[in-house]
Amino acid sequence: MSLNVRAFHCPPAAVFEVLADGWLYPVWVVGASRMRDVEDDWPGAGAVLQHSVGAWPALLNDETVSLEWDPPHRMAMQAKGWPIGEARVVLDVKPRGNECVVRIQEQAQEGPGRWWMPRLVRELILYARNRETLQRLAFLAEGRWRNGERTVG
Numbered sequence: 001m002s003l004n005v006r007a008f009h010c011p012p013a014a015v016f017e018v019l020a021d022g023w024l025y026p027v028w029v030v031g032a033s034r035m036r037d038v039e040d041d042w043p044g045a046g047a048v049l050q051h052s053v054g055a056w057p058a059l060l061n062d063e064t065v066s067l068e069w070d071p072p073h074r075m076a077m078q079a080k081g082w083p084i085g086e087a088r089v090v091l092d093v094k095p096r097g098n099e100c101v102v103r104i105q106e107q108a109q110e111g112p113g114r115w116w117m118p119r120l121v122r123e124l125i126l127y128a129r130n131r132e133t134l135q136r137l138a139f140l141a142e143g144r145w146r147n148g149e150r151t152v153g
Contacts, residue, residue, distance in 0.1 A: 010100065013072045018137060074090065085108055085109070087107060088107050090106075104130050104134055
């Protein structure tokens with residue numbers, strides 16, 4: 001399992017506003033390149049994001065399913081990225097004064113990414129990827145919060 005933690009200069013609600021907008025998924029998730037569809041009930045449990053991974057012309061269409069939505073504390077997803085496989089991704093957000101700390105955990109669940117790649121190599125790749133993912137998520141949440149692009153108080 002890969003674990004990354006980062007302090008964000010915004011309240012937890014600002015993070016969950018970004019997570020709630022499925023159309024922003026490829027902006028903060030490293031590897032996701034475009035959105036094809038966002039179900040109306042996203043981010044509720046069971047809702048699906050249709051996205052693509054890779055770069056043109058080598059794009060693969062896949063999906064991510066919301067498993068748990070508990071703002072402003074936690075979100076869990078099953079991210080699919082075949083042919084590499086599937087992973088369970090959990091974001092936990094804890095308030096810290098007027099700011100917050102975000103923790104992302106990712107664990108390979110299915111496919112060659114789980115059984116073919118050595119664990120240490122897989123965890124190093126996920127760690128680097130999710131470090132950048134948290135950086136992108138922070139840029140979005142903090143920027144939107146700072147610029148007043150929010151619906152929460």
